[in-house]
Each structure stands twice: as structure tokens, then as C-alpha cells.
Amino acid sequence: MSTITETNLLSERLRALSESETLAMTKKARELAGQGHKVISLSVGEPDFQTPQHIKDAAKKAIDDGFTFYTPVPGTAELRQAIADKLKKENGLDYTAENIVVSTGAKQSIANVLLSIIDPGDEVIIFAPYWVSYVEMVKLAEGKSVIVEGTIENDYKVKPSDLEAAITPRTKAILFSSPCNPSGAVFSKEELTAIANIVAKNERIFVIADEIYEYINFEGSHFSIGSVSAIKDRVITVNGFSKGYAMTGWRVGYIGAPKWIAAACDKIQGQVTSGTCSIAQKAAYAAVTGDLSAAKEMAVAYKRRRDLVTGLLKEIPGVKVNVPQGAFYTFPDISSYIGKSYNGTVINKASDLAMYLLNEGHVSSVGGDAFGAPNCIRISFAASDENLKEALRRIKECLAKLK
């Protein structure tokens, strides 16, 4: 008879999940800071800005007005309508409130969708480098992730021919973010249309388009793949308030989707969390109906920091640098340092390098292994210019010690 341990009492579903590498780095960084070291954190995925004042005021008013009861599961009528209006005006998506489900962050939105459409063994094509949670959420839904890689030479974007080659009769969905976490790649209208043309030939395939970094776009205009009419009935557009409006803690995300998919997500959410926080929904309503000047100012600051960080990275020998077009991460290729060592610490993979930079230089980043790109590290530039300059100085110094 096998011994009962705490571990084998956990479900297989849970045991199959990996721990978030991002959170592991954050924990280690906190430990070092607790020991009195001046740690510069470039590992977290959140804006360093405050939520704009008019959004905070709307939340305060919601409390004072007693708006403290359960809301409908898919969100308040006013917020769903305002989101539908935004998606029509800015993204060319022809939705009504019934196409919208508001959730406790875009993270929950994506989980709802995957749990609604994936059966055990169904394949989900994920573009690498990818956001860490995609693969784990597919596991939770008992699906199989099929990774299609974009290389730094192609600005980390997947080639349509590689996507086409990965499609099998079990393919149920394609999942990616644009602007991309972790690479900062932004797919153009032409590139997304090429992807849409492939999807159009395969009637069983959904596209889950994660557009949470929409407003952090440095070069071109944002394009939503859901606006390609040939596949509009099979696209789920995911978005939210965390990144563009600096509202990570408020926990509001949403989907725009065909009504039957929205109804499925409503059903799942109704049994798990119900509607997201009533006060946060009032804040989100103020955000989506207000002007975008604060979001635009933040994007200008991120662009300046992008230029600062990529410029400093380019001065470091052996680092291949990409120039992110959106989001607030850069994803340099550090493979020339793999196999090197310093003081007995050997760098066998990107996460070893991230840990070395943290221990030796007190700068936290995240190894690309977690994002399906083991030659890279992710550096967030959602930090002050001074901290970024100092962090890059330390990174350069630490890398020079590796022989």
C-alpha cells in the first residue's frame, strides 16, 4: 500500500502545473531586499504608474453610493455596453453587450475561454515566446499545447507557413498576444490577415487574441484579428484594464466573443467567481468611457525607457537585442553566455543567468525558459529611468565577469 503524503493527496491536475517563474524571481528578490540589498526589480509584469485619478474617483463614488452588491455575472449592463462601444469604435468589432463578458482580470477571461472550448487532447497552438500562463491554463483544461516559435531574426513573430504546418485535425485554438509579453512584438495588419486566411480554411479553429497591451504600442496602429470578417465568428478578443490604465490590482478584464462563447464563459464564471468586484467595474467604466490621455502619456514614457534600455543593452558584448514595438519588456538573446561561469556558478540556461544576475548584481529579470525561449531573458522597463540605467550598468558588469 502506498504511503499517503501531502503531495499525493493533491490532484494530478495540480501536480501537472508549473510554478510561475516570474513569482519565484519576485520571491527571491524580496528575500535579498529583506537582507538589506538594494535590489532593482525588472521581473514583474506591471506598470509602475498610479491608476489615473478620475478612475480612482469613480471607485470612491461607487462606495459612497452604496454600489456594493453582486453584479450580473458577465458584468454590469453599462460596462458591457461601454466595452462593446469601445471595441466597435477602436477595433472594428461589431459587438453588442451580449458579446461581452467582464471577468476578474484578463487571466480569468482566458481561463474561461479555454475551459469552454477545450476537451481533453484538443490542441492549442501557442506562439512562442509566450506569456507563461497560457501553457499552464491549457494543461488545466486538459488540452495539449503545440508551440510554434518566432525567432529574434523575425522579430519573434511566427511565420504563417510554420503556423500552417502545425495545424492538425485536433487543433482547436490559436492563442497569442499582440503586443506580445514577453517579446514586445506587434503583429501588423498584414501579418494578422495572413494568419486569419489560414484560420479561414479550418472551420474548427478559434483564435484567442490577447490584446491586453493594446495601448502600449510604440510604432504603428493596433489591429484586431477579430475584425477580419471571414473569421469574425471564431475570434475571441481578450483585453482588460491592467496594463494600459495601470490597474493591475483592480482585476478587471474582458472578452468580446461570439454570443454562444460569451454565454459559455458566463456559465463557467457563474459557478466559480460570479461578477468581478462591483467597485472595480465602476472604475473600469470610468476608464473605458474617459479620455485616453493618461494611457497615452504612460505609453510615451515606456517608449523613452524602451529606447534607453535597448540602447544600453546594445553596448553589452554578446547580447543580441530586439527592439520591442509594444508592451514594456525587452527580450534579449543571451545565448553567448550559456556554458560560461563565475566563481563556481555555471550558466546552463537562461534562468540560471537570471538567477546569477539577481544574486551577483541584485537585478531581477526572468529567464526565457518560462516563456518557451531558453536563449533569452525578459527585462521589464516599467521602472524609473535611474533604476533602469543602474540595472543595466550592473547587468553589464555581471556579464563581463562570466568566462
Ligand SMILES: Cc1ncc(COP(=O)(O)O)c(C=O)c1O
Ligand atoms: C499577455 C498577458 N495576458 C494577460 C495578462 C493578465 O492580465 P490581468 O491582470 O488582466 O489578469 C497578462 C498579465 O501579465 C499578460 O501579460
